[in-house]
Amino acid sequence: MDRRNFAFHRSSFFVLAISGLCVSAVYALGALQGASVGQVVALAALVTLIHAPVVAMTTVSVGVSGGLAAAERIRALLDFAGPSDVGTKTLVRPVASLQFDRVWFTHPAPGSATLPDLAGDTGEAATEATIRDLSFALPAGLTTALAGPSGAGKTTTALLAAGVLRPDQGQITLDGTTLADIDPDELHRIVGMVTQDAHLLHASLRDNLALAAPGATDAELVAALRIAQLGGLVDQLPQGLDTMLGDRGVRLSGGERQRLSLARVVLADPDIVIFDEATAHLDPDTENALHRAMSQQFAGRTQFVIAHRPGTIARADVIIRLEHGRLVEETPGSQQTQEIS
Amino acid sequence: MLRHLRGALSLIHPHLAAERARLAAYLSLLLASTGLALVAPLALQHAVDDGLASGTVAVALGWIALGALTGVLVAALQSITGVLGSRLGSRVTEGVRCELYRHIIRLPHSFHSQSRSGAVNSRVTRDPVELQTLVQQLFGTFLGQGVTLICAAVVVGWSSPLTLLAVAVTVPLFLLPSRYWADRAFRAARDQSAAHAELQHFLGESVGVNGSLTRELFATQEADAGRWARLAAI
Numbered sequence: 001m002d003r004r005n006f007a008f009h010r011s012s013f014f015v016l017a018i019s020g021l022c023v024s025a026v027y028a029l030g031a032l033q034g035a036s037v038g039q040v041v042a043l044a045a046l047v048t049l050i051h052a053p054v055v056a057m058t059t060v061s062v063g064v065s066g067g068l069a070a071a072e073r074i075r076a077l078l079d080f081a082g083p084s085d086v087g088t089k090t091l092v093r094p095v096a097s098l099q100f101d102r103v104w105f106t107h108p109a110p111g112s113a114t115l116p117d118l119a120g121d122t123g124e125a126a127t128e129a130t131i132r133d134l135s136f137a138l139p140a141g142l143t144t145a146l147a148g149p150s151g152a153g154k155t156t157t158a159l160l161a162a163g164v165l166r167p168d169q170g171q172i173t174l175d176g177t178t179l180a181d182i183d184p185d186e187l188h189r190i191v192g193m194v195t196q197d198a199h200l201l202h203a204s205l206r207d208n209l210a211l212a213a214p215g216a217t218d219a220e221l222v223a224a225l226r227i228a229q230l231g232g233l234v235d236q237l238p239q240g241l242d243t244m245l246g247d248r249g250v251r252l253s254g255g256e257r258q259r260l261s262l263a264r265v266v267l268a269d270p271d272i273v274i275f276d277e278a279t280a281h282l283d284p285d286t287e288n289a290l291h292r293a294m295s296q297q298f299a300g301r302t303q304f305v306i307a308h309r310p311g312t313i314a315r316a317d318v319i320i321r322l323e324h325g326r327l328v329e330e331t332p333g334s335q336q337t338q339e340i341s
Numbered sequence: 342m343l344r345h346l347r348g349a350l351s352l353i354h355p356h357l358a359a360e361r362a363r364l365a366a367y368l369s370l371l372l373a374s375t376g377l378a379l380v381a382p383l384a385l386q387h388a389v390d391d392g393l394a395s396g397t398v399a400v401a402l403g404w405i406a407l408g409a410l411t412g413v414l415v416a417a418l419q420s421i422t423g424v425l426g427s428r429l430g431s432r433v434t435e436g437v438r439c440e441l442y443r444h445i446i447r448l449p450h451s452f453h454s455q456s457r458s459g460a461v462n463s464r465v466t467r468d469p470v471e472l473q474t475l476v477q478q479l480f481g482t483f484l485g486q487g488v489t490l491i492c493a494a495v496v497v498g499w500s501s502p503l504t505l506l507a508v509a510v511t512v513p514l515f516l517l518p519s520r521y522w523a524d525r526a527f528r529a530a531r532d533q534s535a536a537h538a539e540l541q542h543f544l545g546e547s548v549g550v551n552g553s554l555t556r557e558l559f560a561t562q563e564a565d566a567g568r569w570a571r572l573a574a575i
Contacts, residue, residue, distance in 0.1 A: 035501065036386075036389075036390045036394070037389050037390065037394060038385070038386040038387065038388070038389030038390030038391075038394065039386055039390070039500060039501075041382075041385055041386060041389055042382045042383055042385055042386030042389075042500070043382075043497060043500060043501060043504055045381065045382035045385060046379075046382045046493045046496055046497045046500075047493075047497060047504065047508050049378065049379065049382070049489055049490070049492075049493035050490055050493045050494055050497065050508055050512075051508070051511075051515070052486070052489075053486030053487065053489050053490040053493075054490065054512055054515045054516075055515060056482050056486045057482060057483055057486055057487070058515055058516060064475055064478050064479070065523065065526040065527040065529070065530040066471045066474060066475070066526075066530035066533070066534075067349060067471045067472050067473075067474050067475020067476070067478070068345040068346060068348075068349050068475065068527060068530075069345075069471070069527055069530040069531040069534060070467075070468035070469070070470075070471035070472050070475070070530075070534065071345070071348055071349035071352050071353075071468075071472055071475065072345060072348060072349075073464060073468055073534065074352060074437060074441060074464070074468050074469070074472065075348055075351075075352055077441065077444070077445070077464055078352075078440065078441065078444055080448070080452075086447075107451070108451045108455065110455065111455060112455075113449065113451035113452050113454070113455045114451075114452050114455040114456040115456075117460065117535060117538070118455075118456040118457060118460045118461055118464070118538075119455055119456065119457070159450070164450050165449075165450055165451075166449070246550065247549050247550035248549070248550050248551065250550045
């Protein structure tokens with residue numbers, strides 16, 4: 001028996017015992033007043049109608065307590081503020097340039113960005129800035145590679161560029177408009193991002209692709225898969241586009257999952273594309289074929305590529321190098337490649 | 342407790358306001374069934390005094406029949422009221438769930454990266470159900486029983502003021518234990534919700550392809566079962 005029910009039974013038993021004694025007393029009072037038998041019987045029944053609600057209202061407090069506690073928790077979450085300023089601006093497409101201007105970003109201290117009872121850990125240790133005074137511009141229509149050691153802040157920079165994270169200081173602009181001022185739907189149509197880990201749903205291949213383009217036809221879905229070097233996948237799967245991919249896309253290999261998320265960005269057709277180590281799970285041949293196909297697909301668009309491999313960096317027009325969240329070098333692609341190799 | 346109640350009412354008010362017609366029907370039926378419940382004791386009085394005491398069985402049976410008929414009617418009305426109350430509560434649950442979800446998906450990325458997803462799931466799924474229980478009890482019990490109490494008190498006071506006085510003296514006795522248990526029940530309810538959030542969080546990590554793979558690779562079946570058993574016992 002849980003604690004709430006235990007409390008309920010203890011209190012209701014006590015209250016009902018007193019109620020029985022009171023009903024007996026009413027009989028005695030009725031006799032003293034010289035009431036008729038019918039009146040005494042009716043009074044006894046009516047007194048029960050007074051006591052019963054009191055009993056009900058007191059014992060019901062168990063269920064009410066749960067509801068009141070739930071209301072308190074719900075209110076706390078609803079009052080937990082999101083971004084106060086949601087952008088509303090739209091831009092003239094296609095958008096070509098993305099610029100970081102003296103951007104600083106620090107990941108919130110553990111537990112500080114959520115409610116205490118929802119936090120994974122409640123430590124309040126301050127964290128150091130991940131991105132420090134970062135300024136650069138992605139040249140319109142060219143490919144910029146972001147290089148640097150692990151932990152340099154490359155993925156954070158990519159998430160800032162995609163508008164997933166907001167800078168603490170400084171500005172990130174798209175064709176001169178601050179990201180925070182842009183309508184979020186518009187922003188996500190303009191900037192597409194392929195992350196390191198493909199997030200797939202326990203749904204069909206079609207539904208996983210249609211996430212990026214809900215109105216896409218089967219032919220468009222298959223074409224996107226072909227560009228992402230997954231042209232044979234539909235034929236291999238037993239139910240083609242309707243094949244369920246399993247929990248987190250477990251039916252596919254790591255490389256296939258990654259290429260599926262590349263197919264999504266092809267379908268989304270954004271003006272600026274960010275690839276965050278998007279080909280890390282692929283063999284060199286597939287990676288080369290994929291790069292050729294993607295270069296053709298996104299020719300003339302602004303691309304931002306995060307990669308460790310010299311091969312990936314070699315294809316870039318400009319290379320930016322980060323260390324400890326700071327820009328330490330910005331060079332044309334070929335020069336940097338020679339240094340790395 | 343009153344502070345908590347005010348907070349809860351402000352939360353459910355917008356969702357109830359959208360259900361005005363259903364709420365009006367529910368309250369009308371609730372009041373009708375409550376008022377009719379008072380007929381039975383009065384019918385019993387007449388059955389005894391006008392029928393049984395004077396030896397006229399037919400009169401007594403007539404009053405008893407009236408009481409029985411009223412009882413059937415009250416049962417029917419209460420049944421309909423229960424269904425309406427349940428639907429009303431469901432709409433509140435639905436409304437609060439939608440409001441919560443809409444809010445949560447607009448919270449910054451950092452909120453999601455720092456929150457245990459199981460705890461957030463519990464907040465969206467379980468807490469509105471608790472709120473539904475609250476709505477049903479507020480109306481069904483507090484309002485319905487409150488009206489019964491007031492009507493019965495009026496009739497008793499009109500028949501025998503001394504009896505009403507005696508009953509009034511005993512009422513505080515009923516409130517004492519609830520005053521003691523109410524705070525404990527509130528704390529227990531809060532603890533249970535936290536425990537449920539822990540369960541959801543654990544399941545979120547343990548069940549599913551990632552949980553399964555981790556378990557297979559590190560052979561944590563026994564450890565997981567033990568951890569689950571400790572959580573389930575809360």
